[in-house]
Amino acid sequence: MNSLIRQLPENTMGRDFVLGDLHGCYALLDKLLKYVTFDMRVDRLFSVGDLADRGPDSLRCLQLLAEPWFYTVKGNHEQMLIDFFKPYRYPTHSIHADEYEQHVELLMDNGGRWISEYFQDPTELMHCLDRMENLPLIYVVGEESQRFHVIHAELVKSSSRYQYSFWLDSDIDGWLMTGVVPDAVQSRLLWGRSLMSNDYDLPINPQLSRTFCGHTIISRPRQTGSHIAIDTGAFISLKGDERHGLTLFAVNEQCYYWASYAQKEVFLFSC
Numbered sequence: 390m391n392s393l394i395r396q397l398p399e400n401t402m403g404r405d406f407v408l409g410d411l412h413g414c415y416a417l418l419d420k421l422l423k424y425v426t427f428d429m430r431v432d433r434l435f436s437v438g439d440l441a442d443r444g445p446d447s448l449r450c451l452q453l454l455a456e457p458w459f460y461t462v463k464g465n466h467e468q469m470l471i472d473f474f475k476p477y478r479y480p481t482h483s484i485h486a487d488e489y490e491q492h493v494e495l496l497m498d499n500g501g502r503w504i505s506e507y508f509q510d511p512t513e514l515m516h517c518l519d520r521m522e523n524l525p526l527i528y529v530v531g532e533e534s535q536r537f538h539v540i541h542a543e544l545v546k547s548s549s550r551y552q553y554s555f556w557l558d559s560d561i562d563g564w565l566m567t568g569v570v571p572d573a574v575q576s577r578l579l580w581g582r583s584l585m586s587n588d589y590d591l592p593i594n595p596q597l598s599r600t601f602c603g604h605t606i607i608s609r610p611r612q613t614g615s616h617i618a619i620d621t622g623a624f625i626s627l628k629g630d631e632r633h634g635l636t637l638f639a640v641n642e643q644c645y646y647w648a649s650y651a652q653k654e655v656f657l658f659s660c
Contacts, residue, residue: 392525393570394561397460399531403431407539409610409619409636410437410464410603412500413444417623417635417648424655425637425646429458435528437603438464438541443500443624448507451517454524463524464541464604465579469496473504474518500624526570526578529561537640542604543581543616544574544597551589555614557596580604585611585618601638608632609658610645619645626650 406425411418427434438461440454441447453459472492475482496504507514528539538544538561546554556574564570570578585605591614603620610619622633626649634649647656 392568393575394527394529394564394568395525396529396565397433397531399535400431400433403428403433404642405433405435405530405640407537407601407619407638407640408434408436409621409638410439410606410623411441411444411450411635412439412466412624413441413447413450413503414623414627414635414650415444415446415449417626417650418450418637420648420655421635421637421646424648425639429456432458434459435530435539435601436461437539437601437619438462438524439466439603439620440464441470441501442466442496442503444627447503448514448517451521452513454517454520460528460539461524462526462528462539462541463521463579466499466501467521467524468579469499469501470504471518471521472496473501474515478515478518526575527561527564529565536598538598538600540578540600540602542578543584543602544600545577545581545584548583548587551587553584553591553614555594555597557594558598559596584613584616587613589613606633609647610636610638610660612660621647623649626652 440450473496476484530537544556546556582605594615597615600616602616602618606620606622607618608621619636619638621636623635625633629651631651634647636645636647638645644657644659
């Protein structure tokens with residue numbers, strides 16, 4: 390399957406969780422999953438993307454792509470890895486030297502230097518890249534009041550300081566029917582920061598279901614409009630910063646769990 394948008398039914402057997410940007414922080418994820426007694430037989434773990442770079446265990450985090458209970462959208466860091474390795478994996482692929490140099494600089498400047506460890510034996514990393522290329526940009530889960538979306542950045546059409554136009558459930562349903570996500574939408578799904586860069590919170594839009602997103606680092610999960618941002622800067626806590634950590638949102642319970650390298654405890658917060 391190589392569709393950029395995928396639909397899954399409501400989980401009637403177990404629980405659904407949504408994970409903030411992981412960025413190589415596998416130990417924090419492991420700690421959170423043990424705390425919530427995650428059941429791999431019936432529970433599902435969704436991710437807003439950016440599994441690798443910046444943290445200590447990037448490859449281990451990318452290996453989650455092979456797990457049947459793990460569902461992630463593509464983030465901009467997955468796209469950077471794909472762009473970096475494209476000439477190696479597809480030697481006949483034509484790319485201008487200046488363009489490729491931009492891909493290299495972008496990845497190296499954003500925590501991608503860990504890949505040098507695997508140049509001698511890149512087999513497992515190449516398996517991960519195969520899976521990465523087939524990741525969707527949007528997950529649509531459940532129906533009606535139980536429906537939620539998982540994306541990386543934002544579902545914003547256009548924006549000014551306090552005025553935003555959003556893609557709605559009806560637009561997303563149209564993309565589901567065709568299997569096509571417009572190019573301009575794809576770019577904002579990977580890279581958009583306009584919504585979470587504004588500290589003005591918008592009212593919930595009833596025409597857009599709950600939409601979990603990451604990409605823009607905040608200290609605690611934040612809802613503005615129908616977007617629920619959960620990138621709380623897990624890798625920053627490696628430096629002892631107690632304000633940042635990894636967020637695991639429990640969809641069914643409407644609460645979230647938070648763990649940090651700078652804190653021993655796992656914290657539970659109601660929404």
